[in-house]
């Protein structure tokens with residue numbers, strides 16, 4: 170019943186950019202032909218009266234800058250990004266809940282309801298991959314509790330990259346252990362709401378947003394809370410999603426009021442799903458997450474058909490912001506959401522067998 174809203178513009182939205190690209194490529198091919206291929210007039214050919222030699226002088230061809238780069242194709246300007254994580258959100262739970270506000274993001278953006286998290290399907294490993302674009306084997310966050318003696322998340326993250334670009338980074342979370350993601354010097358403001366009330370978390374997030382930001386990470390906990398308490402897909406669990414839908418609406422409205430919605434990219438996803446009263450396994454109920462991207466440059470109403478990983482969150486944000494994606498990231502920008510195909514964009518194409526897919 171809820172699936173109708175992401176099918177209607179599925180192909181019309183992507184057709185136009187591809188037509189434009191095809192036209193550009195055709196023009197490029199024709200221009201190349203004009204240089205050296207027989208049958209085309211020479212460009213400003215000097216008048217030569219001598220007999221052409223059978224072995225023409227080699228043409229000096231400008232060296233191509235063939236070094237692969239991962240600089241992004243120009244996109245509509247993305248000034249800032251908001252990553253919204255609904256802890257423990259199963260996509261089938263999302264689609265069964267009452268979600269008028271998240272539906273606006275789905276209808277107005279690109280989405281996958283078969284995205285995958287990483288193993289173990291827990292809060293810290295999943296969120297570490299979400300913000301670092303790397304597999305658990307790369308970032309090493311295999312524990313799921315706050316262990317202050319353990320090193321925080323190392324390597325580049327959406328936060329460290331944004332900081333390097335001179336932008337303000339903010340985390341507002343409902344679980345203290347997420348401080349593990351905020352390596353010192355990478356997050357300007359880390360706000361933990363100890364009572365885990367998402368309606369309060371969103372107010373804190375808007376307070377922080379009012380100070381401006383490059384990256385705003387907001388973590389809501391109700392689906393996970395009711396999943397553990399009453400069971401995943403229970404009535405209480407679905408009601409928790411209803412509440413978070415309203416909270417997401419409050420966040421979007423608040424950003425708009427602050428004048429910070431335009432030119433903003435929003436990714437809404439989750440760290441893991443769940444089954445019975447738990448999660449952490451490789452069951453598809455634990456591993457499958459929703460992944461919704463909305464905002465500047467994103468096609469409207471697109472159902473993503475490419476495999477999407479939780480790691481793609483960081484890669485998509487970094488790419489859309491115009492920053493180079495670290496070459497060792499397993500996550501890849503979901504350029505399809507912007508009407509592009511992977512082969513059209515000079516970014517690494519992830520191994521289809523990468524972790525979590």
Ligand SMILES: [Zn+2]
Pocket residue numbers: 257292393397448
């Ligand atoms: Zn949990």
